[in-house]
Amino acid sequence: MTFCLPADLQARSVLLVGQTEPGLADEFERRGAGKVIVCPIEPGALSADIYTREALTAHLARYGVSGDKLDIVVLTSLPTNHEMVRRYLGLWKHFLQDGGVLLFDMQFHDSEIDDVFGSGLGPSVDMPSKSMVVDDWLADYAVRDLSPSARPGPPARVLQCAPRKPILLLVRGSPMAGKTTLSRELGKMAGQVLSLDKLIRALVRGAGPSSAAAEFFRRQPSVREAIESLNNETGKILEDFIDVVVDRIRLAERCVVVEGYALNDAVVSGLRARLGGLAVIWELNRTC
Numbered sequence: 001m002t003f004c005l006p007a008d009l010q011a012r013s014v015l016l017v018g019q020t021e022p023g024l025a026d027e028f029e030r031r032g033a034g035k036v037i038v039c040p041i042e043p044g045a046l047s048a049d050i051y052t053r054e055a056l057t058a059h060l061a062r063y064g065v066s067g068d069k070l071d072i073v074v075l076t077s078l079p080t081n082h083e084m085v086r087r088y089l090g091l092w093k094h095f096l097q098d099g100g101v102l103l104f105d106m107q108f109h110d111s112e113i114d115d116v117f118g119s120g121l122g123p124s125v126d127m128p129s130k131s132m133v134v135d136d137w138l139a140d141y142a143v144r145d146l147s148p149s150a151r152p153g154p155p156a157r158v159l160q161c162a163p164r165k166p167i168l169l170l171v172r173g174s175p176m177a178g179k180t181t182l183s184r185e186l187g188k189m190a191g192q193v194l195s196l197d198k199l200i201r202a203l204v205r206g207a208g209p210s211s212a213a214a215e216f217f218r219r220q221p222s223v224r225e226a227i228e229s230l231n232n233e234t235g236k237i238l239e240d241f242i243d244v245v246v247d248r249i250r251l252a253e254r255c256v257v258v259e260g261y262a263l264n265d266a267v268v269s270g271l272r273a274r275l276g277g278l279a280v281i282w283e284l285n286r287t288c
Helices: 026-029 055-063 082-095 130-137 179-186 196-204 212-218 223-228 236-248 265-275
Strands: 013-017 036-039 070-075 095-106 141-149 156-163 167-172 192-197 257-258 280-286
Touching: 013 026, 026 036, 026 192, 070 082, 082 095, 082 130, 167 179, 167 265, 179 192, 179 257, 192 196, 196 212, 196 223, 196 236, 212 236, 223 236, 236 265, 265 280
Parallel strands: 013 036, 013 070, 070 095, 167 257, 167 280, 192 257
Antiparallel strands: 095 156, 141 156
16 A cells, blocks of 8 residues: 555654554655555444544544544455445545545456445455445445455455535626526536525515625615626625525535526635635636
């Protein structure tokens, strides 16, 4: 696994879980890791009760793992039960700080069949397919296959997994450019579609809690004039409006679409500033 490590770990914190290969902890320290903790627990030897966030937190505390989140967690083995693997892998996202990664190597095959024999994970576990690993077991992560490792038998991949962030799609364009039509199509796979024009229409009609933005929109004679007036705002009203929008975005969804003529440069900049660390933000703008 050392071949995939950065040459300079820049004082990052590392947790090694399980029976690690000789010298692995020393190699992390040699590359500049600020803290390396070895936790010799084997998930296959743990009871099902440990597969909760609270129980695993308490278990790790016995080995000196405090409440501080980690930069790198390395797993050297997985549970021997398919049902437990996803639960076990999913737990580790709670122990990674923003930008942190989970590393482990395993064998899987590329066929469409979910399982074949001979995984090397344990006597009761068949070899999973790549889709089963990435789409099911690691559904909570963005996964990068770093490289095959050189060991006998089917090739083992080293997987680098970062906790998945929701996707925020900002659909922009002039009036009648087709934003709503595009957003409707995107909404078939998104968990939420938020129209800023509809939101402003509701605010013009007096809906929503009192705020500087709400009072501003209530004074506007029409939705179009409200949106045009918003384009000239840079202070408290703009900040309050961005707060209103952020409050309505459901980041628990995998994908959220925000669209509308009101999605001007200032609003986009405000959303990026507020949500850039919490979501992967894409901006879609019609070019022709």
